[in-house]
Structure formats: C-alpha cells, structure tokens
Amino acid sequence: MRRRTFLSGCAAAASISLPGWARAQSVSPGIDTASKTVTVGAFTPITGPVPFYAILSRAADACFKWVNDTDALNGWKIKSVTYDDGYEPARSVAVTRRLVEENKIFALAAPVGTAQSVAVIPYAKEVGLPMIGPIGGATALFAERLVFPLLPDYGWSAASNLEYAFTGLNAGRVALLWENDELGRSAKRGFDMLMAANNKQPAESIPFEVRSTDFTPHVRRIANAKADVVILFGSNANLAAALKTADRLGYQGKWMAPFFTADPTTYKLAGPLLDGAYFSSWLLPVDADDANVKAYRETVAKLYPNDPIGVFGLNGWSNAALFAKGFQMLLASGKPLTRANLVDVMETMTNQTVGGAREVTFKPGDHRGARQEGIIQAVSGGSFKLVRDFKPYPADVFDAKPA
Template sequence: MRRRTFVLTGAAVASAAFSDVGFAQQVSPGIDVASKTVTVGAFTPITGPVPFYAILTHAAESCFRWSNETNALNGWKIKYVTYDDGYEPSRSVAVTRRLVEEDKIFALAAPIGTAQTGAVIPYIKEVGVPMIGPIGGSSALFAERLSFPLLPDYGWSAASNLDYALNGLKLSRVALLWENDELGRSAKRGFELYLSGAKKQAIESIPFEVRNTDFTPHIRRLANAKADVVILFGSNANLAAALKSADRLGFEAKWMAQFFTADPTTRKLAGPLLDGVYFSSWLMPVTSNDAPIKSYRESIARYYPNDPVGVFGLNGWSNGMLFVKSFQMLLASGKPLTRTSLIEVMETMKNADIGGARGVSFSSDDHRGARQEGIIQADADGGFKLVQGFRPYPAQVFDAKLA
C-alpha cells in the first residue's frame, strides 16, 4: 500500500480574524494546537483501472498548499496523508482504518470513488470521523450525517442529461449505459425516476463493468434498438472505449455523460471522437476569471505542471476547498476543535461559493451540496462550451426520497 504524506507549511503571520482561546480545552485526534496543524487523509487510486483519478488528489493537495501559503487558516497548516486503494472498495476501508488508527486523522478529505466512499460509511460511523467532500455520487453519501458531499447524486445528473435530451435536443429514443456499481446504479435510479414522471420508457438500459474496454456487444444492442441518444455513466476510459466501439461499428447517435468526463483526460483517450458529446456539469467553466478558478489553475501549474487543467482537476480542488472553508468556519466559531463541532458548523453553511461550485448549503436534515447544473459540449477546437445555463435539478428526482 503506497503512502503519500504532504506536510504543508503555512504563512507565519497571524490574523486577528480567529481566536485560539479555548481551542486547547478539547480537541479531537488530528488536531495539534501547539504546532497549529490539522491532519486529514484520503484514499486515492494510484493503481488499478483508473490511475488518472489521482489528478483529483493532486488538485485537493494543491488546494491545501494554496490555503497554507495564503494563510487562509490563520497560521494553521494542513497535513494531508493519502494511500493507494487501487479503486477497490475493500481496500478503501482498509486505508481509512489505517488513516484513523495510525495517522490519527481529524477527517477524511476528498476521498475518491462512489463505491469506495460508500463502502467506508459503516466504519466512519463506528469511529465518528467526518468525510468532507467525498468524490462520489451515491445517494448514501447524502443520508449520512458524517458525510458532506459537494458532488451531486449521479441520479440528479442523469436526470439533467435526460431532460436536455428530451426537451433541448428533442430526441426520444433514449438509452442508458451504466457502470455496474453504485455510480451507475445511482444514475440508473434518477434516469428511471425521471422517465416514469414523464411517462416515457428507455429503449435500452445496459450495465457494464468498470474495467470494460470493449463495448462491441453494447453498441450492437443500441444499434438494433435504433437509439438516437445514449447517456453513459462511467469512467473517462469507459466513455472513450464506448465511442471507439461505436465508431468502429458505424453507430451514430448523440452521446451524453456526467461532468467529470468533460475533461482533457477524456480528450486524450478519445481524440476527435469526443467532439459533440454533451455533459451535465455542476462546476463553473474552468476558464472562468473568478478568483477561486484562477487560484486552481495557478496552483496546478505550479505544483503539478504535467496534470491537465480541466473540470476533473477543478472537481478535486473544489472538494479540497470544502474542507478549507469548513475549518475556517470552525475556527471562527470559537467552538472546541472537535469532529462534532466541525459537523455542527458545517450544517450552518448557506449559499457558499466553494471552489468551482456556487450556492452550496448544508443543514442538519439536508446534506445535499450542489443544487444545479448546466450542459456543456465538447467542440472541435478541443475545448468545452456551455450550451445550456445552470438550472435546478428536475424536482421529481432532486426531491425524491434518498435511497
């Protein structure tokens, strides 16, 4: 198991914005008041089927470096410890246990994977460790008080894609290709719920395995069903492989996918086959001149110059920023630096700008973070353009009871 530790040094100048009075009265593991250090950790797939997902961890780490170097936490610094889990849920649980029991983390911060973050919930409930910014789209993440997801449920995103396909593109023969794990099942739930409310049916709904590299049988089924739009929920590699299979078999349809595949990583895998593909996205465009987006671009260029600048990295940065903002709130509250206090202050967050996300809110009975998406499209110039502005998620899916 590969371990990576980043001890991120912060600026020495203190600000009067926060007070340290009373912090030493009660603290949780992971808090070192003497050195003003908070230790957080994450599991990340350095090996396995999606090693490029480590870009997410690079971006989160860059956010923490930015936080400390700009003195965003009043002299407090973040120590970030990560281990490789190979994108295997059972290993994610083992990594989390090691982070808690050996590294004494205060919280999980920006751990990666839908099935992976879902798998650790029983353990974090047992030990009371918050999970801030889990990079996954499972309904289970919103139902657990210790979990504060910034990402939307993939079912909401699937509904946004479907709404655009039916009402924006005026297409009707809709099919879903879904990864056979919690990521894909979440998308499938939202997809089916939206169709039920619209009194429509999918012409195909086909599962695939995360390691799948040949979509020939799937594409043949889609062609036989005469699908005119295919919504795929899976990894960047899955989307690229499906597009290649469709091209090889001469199958033509509109393609749609979720936000994190609208990235240079997918472009590198799919090449010009990505042109024209649509994506739902809860993040601001990565080319925005907003200060948080500029900070992301500048930090990645500084710390990981070989990583592509795109929505994939902005996702990791934004989930890292969720911890930075929440710890700012904890410091400002004057409450003891405990995990319980962190949860309490996060549940007062209202309409906050968090990295590339806007209008993020949490409460004691609602842990849904992002609440709206736009539709972007890959263009022939290698970029991505906004083709539909940000809109609230379809209410019949967003307001449905969580699974």
C-alpha cells in the same frame, strides 16, 4: 508551508478506545492552537488496480497548499497526511485508524473511493471523525451525519442529462447506454424515474460491460429505434468507443455523458468525434474563466506538472476545498475547535462556491452537497464550454426516496 506526506503501504496500529465524539472538549485531536495548525488525513490508491486515482489526492494536496499560501484561514494552516490503501476497503479502515491514533487527525478530507469510504463509516462513527468530501458516490454517504459528500448520485446526473435532452435539445426519443455496474444502474434508476414522471418510454435502454470496446450492436439498436439523443453512462474510453462506432455506422444522433468524461483525456481517445457532445456536470469546465478553477489549474501545474489538468484533478481540488470552507466557517463561528462543532457548522453551509462546484448546501438530515448541475459542451479545438448555467436537479428524482 507544510508539505503533505504520501507514504506507500500501511500497518494498522493497535486499536484503542477513544472517547465518543459528542463528549465535551475544548479542542479536538488534530488542532494545534500554538502553531495554528489543523491536521487532516486521507487514503488513496498509490498502488493497486487504479493508481492513477492518486491524481485526485495530489490535486487535493495542491488545494491545501494554495489555502496555506493565500492565508485563506487567517493565519491557520492545513497539514495533510495521506497513506496508500491499494484501493482495498479493509486497508482503508486500517489507514484511518492509523491516521486517528498516530497522526491525531481532526477529520478525513478528500479520501478516495466509494467502497473505501463506505467501509470506514462504522469506525468514523465510533470515534466521531468527520468525513469531509469523500470522493465517491453511494447512497450510504448521504445518510450519515458525520459524512459530507460533494459528488452527486449518478441518478441525479442522468436525470439532469435527460431533462436537457427534452428541454434543451428538443429530443423526442432518447436512448440510454449504461455500464453494467452500480454506476450505470444508479444512472438508469434516475433516467427511468424521470422518464416515468414525463409519461415517456426510452427509445432504448442497453447495458454494456465496463471493458466494452465494440458498440456495434448497441448503436445499431439505437439507430433502428430512431433515437435523437443517446445518454451514455460509462468511462471516457466507453464514450470514445461508442462515438467511433456511431461514426462508422453513420448514426447522426446527439450524445450526452456524465461530468467525469468532460475531460481532455476523452479528446485524446475520441478526437474531433467528441465535438458537440454534451455533459451534465456539477463542476465547471476545467478551462473555465473562473477564479477558483484558475487557482486549480495554476497550482497543480506548478506543484505537479506531470499531472493532467482535467476533471479528475478539479474533482480532488474541490473536495479538499470543501474541508477548507468548513474549517473557515468553524473559525468564523467562534465555537471551540472540535469535531462536533465542525459537523454543526457544516450543516449550516448554504449556496456556497466550493472549488469548481456551485450552490453547495448541507442541512441537518440532508447531506446532499451538490444540488445543481450545468450543461457543458465539447467544442472544436479540444475545449469545453458551459452552455447552460447551473440549475437544480429534477425534483422528481432528487427528492425521491433512495432505492
């Protein structure tokens, strides 16, 4: 079993001109047919403002090791190399150049960061480098043939929350609390679009700053508006703070939030106040009785016992699993092991289980991978359960042209 290499810091190698990705090759860089090894790479913030995001990359590493140990690729092994980019887009580009020119990678697999992944796209297009499972959410990631994202647009998720508020919770009045950045604005676009499609108006729509800890004015407005349900799009710390404020003020409405807050760390922050909250999620609950999710829990616990078992890790694992699934399909196709052929077979992936995700599909000209979400509920005891099975995103939002 090959070990993954985590190195802090990077130096950009001198740029060299590589042949275009569509040129005929028998095999692409990163393919060693003698040892039956494919080499992939990624960037991750080991240093910088969000070093805890490296949890995503360690979970991806665990997935690759699990794939190797279980012989999921019929004798082929995945070798992965990850370098630190400090969460700086310019360094992400430099890291990618180094991975291509020094490590001769076949593809990027589960690189971390939205702005970071977007910054790499021009170079990836220049050298024909597939980007499989970039861990970030941006419209640009759905628009490039070389890029295959799993994460949904937050607008789709907000619409999925709202649909369940109407149909599952029988809510008459729904409010939105949204983080005042691209995450929250994306959620607001989807929320507003589905509201309009249903000829409804939000009970309230209130922005908040990322570092907000006092939600007193927000919750008072929501209570005065007599909202039945509040959908909050922000961090788990924001959700916990809002729940504590609602408890103090006696507001009794139901709460909904995005997938990444359906995590044990949110329980640590909110305690039993989280009980009963709902989450629209493209991932199964982390404690689900599912073979793929069990593999994540058991492998990470063994290889990285200090990392929490939660949504962050399952996210990283699932994006790594997307590369493994794509390469498995390439092997089964009998086509030469080239980057171009990987892209071709990825565009035939239909309704596949990938890590904690379900019904993953890519088509030519349509790289929206996760096309469905389930509804998860926090239950007493600090766990989460699936209370509504996966179903497609509301078409009024999912099929709308990007803003």
